Amino acid sequence: MRTLLEAGVAHVFTLYGGHLEAIFQACREHRLALTDVRHEVAAGHAAEGYARAKRTLGVCLVTAGPGFTNVVSSIANAFLDRTPLLYLCSSAPLAATEINMVQSGFDQAAVARPITKWAHRVTLPADIPRLVAQAIRIATAEPCGPVLLDIPSDVLFAPVDPLAAPIPKALRTEPPQPAAPAVDAALSLLASARRPVILVGDGAYMACAEAELREFVDATGIPVYSDYFAHGLLPASHPLYGGTFFKLLELDDPGARPDVVLALGTRFGVFTFGRGDRVIPFDARVIHVDVDAREIGRLRDADVSMVANAREVLRALNRERATKPWRDLAGWRARIEEKKVSRSRRFAETLLRSDPPIHPYQAVTTAVDTVGADAIFVGDGAHAHHWLAEAIRCEQPGGFVTHGLFADAGLGLGLAIGRRGLHHRRIRHHGATPTADRRRGSEQSKLGCHQALPDHGLGPWPEHRGRSRRREIPRRRRRLRMPGRARHAHRGSEARARRCARERAPGLHQRGGRADRGGAAGIGGAEPGRSPLRAAEPANRALAGVRAAPLAEC
Helix, strand or coil: CHHHHHCCCCEEEECCCHHHHHHHHHHHHCCCEEEECCCHHHHHHHHHHHHHHHCCCEEEEECCCHHHHCCHHHHHHHHHHCCCEEEEEEECCHHHCCCCCCCCCCCHHHHHHHHCCEEEECCCHHHHHHHHHHHHHHHHCCCCCEEEEEEEHHHHHCCCCHHHCCCCCCCCCCCCCCCHHHHHHHHHHHHHCCCEEEEECHHHHHCCCHHHHHHHHHHHCCCEEECCCCCCCCCCCCCCEEEEHHHHHHCCCCCCCCCEEEEECCCCCHHHCCCCCCCCCCCCEEEEEECCHHHCCCCCCCCEEEECCHHHHHHHHHHHHHHCCCCCCHHHHHHHHHHHHHHHHHHHHHHCCCCCCCCHHHHHHHHHHHCCCCCEEEEECCCHHHHHHHHCCCCCCCCEEECCCCCCCCCHHHHHHHHHHHCCCCEEEEEEEEEEECCCCEEEEEEEEEECCHHHCCCCCHHHCCCCHHHHCCCCCCCCCCCHHHHHHHHHHHHHHHHHHHHHCHHHHCCCCCHHHCCCCCCCCCCCCCCHHHHCCHHHHHHCCCCCCHHHHC
8 A cells, every 4th residue: 555655646446345355444544545436347447537637547446356357348448548557456365276266266367468568466465565566667657558466365464564565666667758860850851841730649648748739839830630538738729729630531632631740649540540541641751759669650651750758759849949940831721720611611500400310419519518618528439429529629638538449338437437536627428328219119329418427426526525415316216125024124234234333433434434534535425314324435334343454554
C-alpha cells in the first residue's frame, strides 16, 4: 500500500472479495479512496476512465477466479488503447494448487500475459513492494499499457518485517526525447508544404501536449485534425481545428489534398482508413511521431520518423521553428473552412426531418445542445461514438471518451464512474442499447441517452453528500417470497449483523462510511431514518471489525 502511495496513487476501483481483506484494511488505514462497484466489469472500466481522464496510472483491485476473469475485457481494452493500468488480483493460496480449491485451478497471470505489458504471480511476501514498483514502471513507461500482479491470499496475509521489504523510490521513467536532425527535417518539410495538416492521436493526448500544440499551430497556421481520444487538444472553436480524421474525406478534389502530414501520437489503422489513401494521399510526405517504434511504418512509410513523446517533439519544434521561413497558408485554410461549411449544411438538412424514425444525428445534436459546454460525453457501443463525434465540440481535452480499437460495448457506465471520480462535472452517457420491438417481433438498435452519475446519487462527491438516494431513484421493491418462519429468521440475522457492525466500527456507518470519515469511499450514503448498514457499500460492510494483516503495510 505504501508503494502505491509513494507512486501518487489516490484512488482505487474495486469490488470486495475475501481474498482482498488485507488490502482493504490497508486502504482504510492509509485513507486511500476506494470506489466499490457492483461488478468487476465496471471496476476495470472505471479504472480505465480515471487513468485516461487524469492521464496517469489507474488501479483496479479484484478478487480471485471470476473476479479476475470479469476484468479480462477491460485489460484487453486498456492494452489496445495503451492506457496505464495496474490490475491487482488475488488468488487461492499457493498450497492449494491442484487440490480443487474454490476459485483456483488456473494460472491467472498466464491468462493475462498476452494482453498486458507484464503479468506476474508473487510468491514471496517481502517481494511485494519491489514487484509493485516494477509493475508501475512498466505500466507508465511509454508506450503505456496494463500490467497485472497476482498475489495469492496466503502471501497477502503473511506477516513480514518492514525492514526486509523497503519501499522503492524509482517509480517513474522519463519520456523519450526526439533527435535534433529529425526535428530539423520535420520543420523543413512543414515549412515548405503548401497544404500541410497535423493529425493528433491518443499519444498526443496522453502526453498532455495541448499547450505546446496550440503554440505551434498559432505560430505556423497549420490546420489540425484529431481522433476520438484527442478531441479538445485544440479547442473545437479554434479557427485551425478541422475536425476528426474522417473530415479529411471531404478534401477529395485533385490537387487540393494534404501534401505533408505530421502525425503526432497517431497510429495508422482503422481510424485512418487502413491501407487506402482516402484520409492521407499516397503521394503525401509523412512525418510520424510515436513512442512505440512498432507503429512507425506499420501502414505508411514515413519520410521522417521520431520514436519520441509527442509533447517533447512539439517543444523541440517550437524552439526551432523561427529558423525556417513559413508559407502563407491562408488559401489552404479557406479551402478547409469551405469544406467544413459544406458538410455542416448537409447534416443540417437531417435536423429538419420530422418523420420517424429519429435520425441518430438528431438525437446526439439535441443532447449536445442541451447540456453545458463543460459536459463530459461517454460514447458506448455500436456507432454511438461516431455520431457523437460529429456533433460534439470539445473545448478541453478529455471531454469525450469512448472505446478504441477493441470496440468494447458496455463499458460506458464504468468509464463514466472513473471520469466522474476526477471531474466534478456532469457526465452524459450515450450508448446503443438493443431493445426488443414486440409489436414487430424484431430487435432494433436505439440510441439511448441518460445522465450517468450525478442525478442518480452515485458517487462520494461533495455535491451529493447527505442526499437521499431514495428521492433520486424511485425503486420498485419486491418482497422476498419465502415462508414466514424463514422470513422472520432472515430479518433477525439482518438485525444482528447491524448491531454487531455498529459495535465493532461505529464511525464507519455514518453517512455511508466515506473516506473522509475513516471508511472507504463507497457509492451512496445513509439517509435519516434508514439503516446505515443498508446504505453503506459492500466494502464498508466488509471492513467493519476486521483487523489488517501486517503485510498490508507493504
